[in-house]
Amino acid sequence: MPETRRVLDADGLATLKELALLGALDGEEKLSCSALAERLGASTQTASRRLQQLDELGCVERDIVSDGQWVQITSDGERRLQTEYADYRRLFEQDASVSLTGVVTSGMGEGRHYITLPGYMAQFRELLGYEPFAGTFNIDLTEESIRRRAHLGAIDPVVIEGWEDDERTYGPAYCYPATVVADDRYEPAHVIAPERTHHGDDHLEVIAPDRLRDTLELQDGDEVTVDVEQR
Incomplete structure (x- = not known):
């Protein structure tokens, strides 16, 4: 067993x-x-x-x-302590927020496939109010931001429900309203946290209507901050 x-x-x-x-x-x-x-x-x-x-x-x-x-x-x-802390923030703080900093990195290409699946895309349009660019914006977080990531638990996500087709079952994902900050600020965007993922806590994925690399003129290694807040 x-x-x-x-x-x-x-x-x-x-x-x-x-x-x-x-x-x-x-x-x-x-x-x-x-x-x-x-x-x-x-x-x-x-x-x-x-x-x-x-x-x-x-x-x-x-x-x-x-x-x-x-x-x-x-x-x-x-x-575990960070999770407990996040729960108390949900109880006592009206305006929960967290800023996460890291560097732009290339993803594994999985985001492009999953973002465009019809079972997810229909929910993105309805619940987020936009159709995401076909791919995720990937960030490797700093050590301090890895620790702060647990604070996302204080923010209510937009839940993208799991679904299934004739071949397999797809798990849910959780989207947190975000602003991406480099030389300029970009919104709307969402940190997306799939229930099933190959990434660890040191990696952040963001979705947005545009290809953020192009819009914000960013390359691998450039520093970026993602401000996540309850909306």
């Missing part, structure tokens, strides 16, 4: 937050289970068990020594 991915529960998330407040997000932090237990208002045994669970989930890395342990939050642990 396939392995079931364990869920980070509320106690684990609270422990992860305390570790971040102690500095484990920026690098290795030395601590004892008793000190962590005091911050959590729990027993030393409970603190030790939660650390072990976070380790097993891949949220932290630990190096146990004679007088305590060195703990550092992993990239997966940071993403």
Whole structure:
């Protein structure tokens, strides 16, 4: 049977937050289970068990020594904190927004094929109000923007529903209203995040009515910023 991915529960998330407040997000932090237990208002045994669970989930890395342990939050642990942060932004911030910066790069050519499929194109016209250029505008994000990308969770996307034809099923995609900024500003545009993608969090795809490379006179390696905001 396939392995079931364990869920980070509320106690684990609270422990992860305390570790971040102690500095484990920026690098290795030395601590004892008793000190962590005091911050959590729990027993030393409970603190030790939660650390072990976070380790097993891949949220932290630990190096146990004679007088305590060195703990550092992993990239997966940071993403979980970022997701929680995005949820709170949705609750308390009326005007959610995020700016993502990177450099223009060439895509793999898949965008051209999927953007033009009739099941997607009809929804783009209806829900976005335009027919996208046949292809995506691709950006490799900076390290800082990779971290900020999780803030997209605070913004309600336009949902492009999945569909199927006689040959296969196509998954949904989520479109976030955006302005592309280089020497000039361009809108309307949308960051598109397909549910199924070969790209990682370091890569951003944007769709727009025009070929953005031509309109903004951009080439591979040019820096660009994408401002995403609730509309």
